Amino acid sequence: MILVVGLGNPGPQYSATRHNIGFELIDSLSEAISVTGYTDRGIYLTATGRFRGTELTLVKPLTYMNRSGSAVKKALVYSNASPENCLICYDDINLPVGTIRLRPRGSAGGHNGIADIIGTLGTDHFPRLRIGIGNDFGRGRQSEYVLSPFTPDQQRIMDETLPTATEAVLTFIHEGVESSMNRYN
Numbered sequence: 001m002i003l004v005v006g007l008g009n010p011g012p013q014y015s016a017t018r019h020n021i022g023f024e025l026i027d028s029l030s031e032a033i034s035v036t037g038y039t040d041r042g043i044y045l046t047a048t049g050r051f052r053g054t055e056l057t058l059v060k061p062l063t064y065m066n067r068s069g070s071a072v073k074k075a076l077v078y079s080n081a082s083p084e085n086c087l088i089c090y091d092d093i094n095l096p097v098g099t100i101r102l103r104p105r106g107s108a109g110g111h112n113g114i115a116d117i118i119g120t121l122g123t124d125h126f127p128r129l130r131i132g133i134g135n136d137f138g139r140g141r142q143s144e145y146v147l148s149p150f151t152p153d154q155q156r157i158m159d160e161t162l163p164t165a166t167e168a169v170l171t172f173i174h175e176g177v178e179s180s181m182n183r184y185n
Helices: 018-032 065-079 112-121 142-146 152-175 177-184
Strands: 002-006 044-051 054-061 086-092 100-103 128-132
Touching: 002 018, 002 065, 002 152, 018 054, 018 086, 018 128, 018 142, 018 152, 044 065, 044 152, 054 065, 054 152, 065 086, 065 112, 086 112, 086 152, 100 152, 100 177, 128 152, 152 177
Parallel strands: 002 054, 002 086, 086 128
Antiparallel strands: 044 054, 100 128
């Protein structure tokens, strides 16, 4: 069992924001493997599917970004999966817009959602796919930036990035993190 978790914030007011690129990636994966019908498990939405014989669960936490850990932990327990088989997908201001990076583990890198997951799970040994959203904001304006939509130029870049990130996740599922890193980093 492989879990793919896209981080974001629930609610229509956040749907087109930079911080919700993880949710958008889950939507893209759902379409790519024809998954429909999400189930509400209280603190996360989930759907299951198969890709090349591998069963996977797609997860969207409903706990808001900075409290993602409890939803990820609950999804892992429910699915009887280990953190090493749980790919976390999220936005990263430390990468240029449209850049993707996969890693098998690592620190939070200043991302509050990842910090909460590490703290809740007690480990940083879980793979992650970071999607660059850039950092074109003034001092003290990070929250405003991540909770705002992409500019038209950035959106064009992201429209090209999401299919590539989807392919990277599918490669991760079928071939593992190392192969996916070598191909998409």
